[in-house]
Amino acid sequence: MVTTADETTATTTSRARMTGKQRREQLLEVGRKLFADKGFEATTVEEIAAKAGVSKPVVYEHFGGKEGLYAVVVDREIRALLDVITGALSSHGHARVLLEQAALALLDYVENSTDGFRILVRDSPAGQSTGSFASLLSDVASQVEHILAAEFKRQKLDPKTAPIYAQMLVGMVALTGQWWMDSRKFKKADVAAHLVNLAWNGLAGMEPKPILRTARK
Amino acid sequence: MVTTADETTATTTSRARMTGKQRREQLLEVGRKLFADKGFEATTVEEIAAKAGVSKPVVYEHFGGKEGLYAVVVDREIRALLDVITGALSSHGHARVLLEQAALALLDYVENSTDGFRILVRDSPAGQSTGSFASLLSDVASQVEHILAAEFKRQKLDPKTAPIYAQMLVGMVALTGQWWMDSRKFKKADVAAHLVNLAWNGLAGMEPKPILRTARK
DNA sequence: GTCGTAGGTTACGGTTGCGTAAGTTACCTC
DNA sequence: GAGGTAACTTACGCAACCGTAACCTACGAC
Numbered sequence: 052m053v054t055t056a057d058e059t060t061a062t063t064t065s066r067a068r069m070t071g072k073q074r075r076e077q078l079l080e081v082g083r084k085l086f087a088d089k090g091f092e093a094t095t096v097e098e099i100a101a102k103a104g105v106s107k108p109v110v111y112e113h114f115g116g117k118e119g120l121y122a123v124v125v126d127r128e129i130r131a132l133l134d135v136i137t138g139a140l141s142s143h144g145h146a147r148v149l150l151e152q153a154a155l156a157l158l159d160y161v162e163n164s165t166d167g168f169r170i171l172v173r174d175s176p177a178g179q180s181t182g183s184f185a186s187l188l189s190d191v192a193s194q195v196e197h198i199l200a201a202e203f204k205r206q207k208l209d210p211k212t213a214p215i216y217a218q219m220l221v222g223m224v225a226l227t228g229q230w231w232m233d234s235r236k237f238k239k240a241d242v243a244a245h246l247v248n249l250a251w252n253g254l255a256g257m258e259p260k261p262i263l264r265t266a267r268k
Numbered sequence: 269m270v271t272t273a274d275e276t277t278a279t280t281t282s283r284a285r286m287t288g289k290q291r292r293e294q295l296l297e298v299g300r301k302l303f304a305d306k307g308f309e310a311t312t313v314e315e316i317a318a319k320a321g322v323s324k325p326v327v328y329e330h331f332g333g334k335e336g337l338y339a340v341v342v343d344r345e346i347r348a349l350l351d352v353i354t355g356a357l358s359s360h361g362h363a364r365v366l367l368e369q370a371a372l373a374l375l376d377y378v379e380n381s382t383d384g385f386r387i388l389v390r391d392s393p394a395g396q397s398t399g400s401f402a403s404l405l406s407d408v409a410s411q412v413e414h415i416l417a418a419e420f421k422r423q424k425l426d427p428k429t430a431p432i433y434a435q436m437l438v439g440m441v442a443l444t445g446q447w448w449m450d451s452r453k454f455k456k457a458d459v460a461a462h463l464v465n466l467a468w469n470g471l472a473g474m475e476p477k478p479i480l481r482t483a484r485k
Numbered sequence: 486g487t488c489g490t491a492g493g494t495t496a497c498g499g500t501t502g503c504g505t506a507a508g509t510t511a512c513c514t515c
Numbered sequence: 516g517a518g519g520t521a522a523c524t525t526a527c528g529c530a531a532c533c534g535t536a537a538c539c540t541a542c543g544a545c
Binding site for chain 4: 068095096107115
Binding site for chain 4: 486487488489490491492493494495496497498499500501502503504505506507508509510511512513514515
């Protein structure tokens with residue numbers, strides 16, 4: 052044992068004994084990071100344990116296995132993301148403002164919880180056919196759909212087509228978030244403003260200098 | 269499909285001896301299907317071999333391993349998709365028409381080569397950090413960027429922002445394709461028309477009954 | 486200060502799936 | 516119909532990981 056030194060890459064985070072809760076949270080953190088970096092299958096239980104400065108059975112004790120840990124990690128991320136998006140979409144106001152807020156909410160999430168977002172995007176624990184991220188997207192899309200349907204009626208457009216447009220908007224925002232996560236060459240507020248600009252005005256009627264209508268931290 | 273008999277799940281496609289080329293192509297087909305259905309890691313070499321009615325070493329003979337086979341499969345798909353998209357984008361004409369054609373090209377691809385598209389979207393052979401699909405997208409985005417930059421100058425918009433909009437458009441189209449692949453509740457031409465409608469006119473100025481401007485098979 | 490228990494360890498069994506060595510069969514050529 | 520070669524097989528070695536059984540150890544309560 053001895054080992055004050057870390058062998059290969061493992062940064063032995065803790066050394067001391069912890070309470071169950073603490074250890075559990077720590078394992079979740081460590082796992083999150085690893086899953087984000089290397090994906091589900093490429094991450095091994097031993098690696099997780101090592102990086103938490105603990106031995107393998109501890110992981111099994113808390114989560115019953117890799118899948119168990121992964122499930123909890125994903126569940127938390129899904130909930131967190133869904134919460135902020137739903138929050139943004141269910142404040143009342145002009146559809147344009149809702150869009151703006153939802154976009155900002157996603158970008159915030161991408162910024163603050165990059166690892167989590169990366170996990171969701173990667174998804175792929177083979178088991179569930181419906182990737183959890185896909186189902187999150189379709190959940191959000193259905194919220195957007197309702198907003199759009201109302202808006203369409205007002206504008207004398209066919210509400211039957213709302214699902215398509217909902218899907219497109221969600222896709223646009225989601226993939227833009229994904230892209231922004233890696234490139235990061237533009238400011239968050241700018242990305243959001245352009246997002247809204249394109250979605251609202253279209254290429255034919257774009258504002259030259261789009262600005263946000265919402266005050267934000 | 270010249271299937272003779274299937275046992276449990278493995279559809280032993282061939283029984284007879286083949287030439288090297290034939291076998292190679294057959295293995296690529298089989299692999300493509302399996303990778304699309306189960307992903308890279310979940311697919312085993314034995315499974316591929318079995319489904320091709322052949323034994324494992326044959327696969328190693330032709331491709332040197334699972335990764336080798338996968339690489340060829342992905343490479344072909346990337347090329348194919350990139351070709352049709354690039355083709356659509358490099359015909360000259362109104363930007364709106366280009367968008368329309370590119371959208372249709374993608375949807376065609378999704379329709380005709382569903383397995384391939386699913387593989388690309390899944391991607392994830394751990395190795396290359398830059399998922400091949402991501403790099404394809406950014407490739408396409410850069411093409412779109414140039415088209416947009418020209419268009420922006422004409423419209424007195426800032427060409428510096430073209431990359432963002434390019435990314436958004438590509439994201440919108442790509443994720444819509446992904447969604448359409450699974451849902452399939454709308455007709456291809458309709459999806460394309462709505463795609464163009466949103467991108468071009470925006471939510472504020474949508475046409476009630478968008479129609480395509482291009483004649484298509 | 487002993488003792489119960491939560492927190493932790495070492496060490497192993499078992500499966501899975503990759504990759505290869507060595508040998509076999511059909512087919513084509515002369 | 517002998518033999519060479521391309522196509523293919525059986526059989527195995529081996530490494531990685533998962534998961535578990537069995538055994539320690541710090542530490543607060545009494």
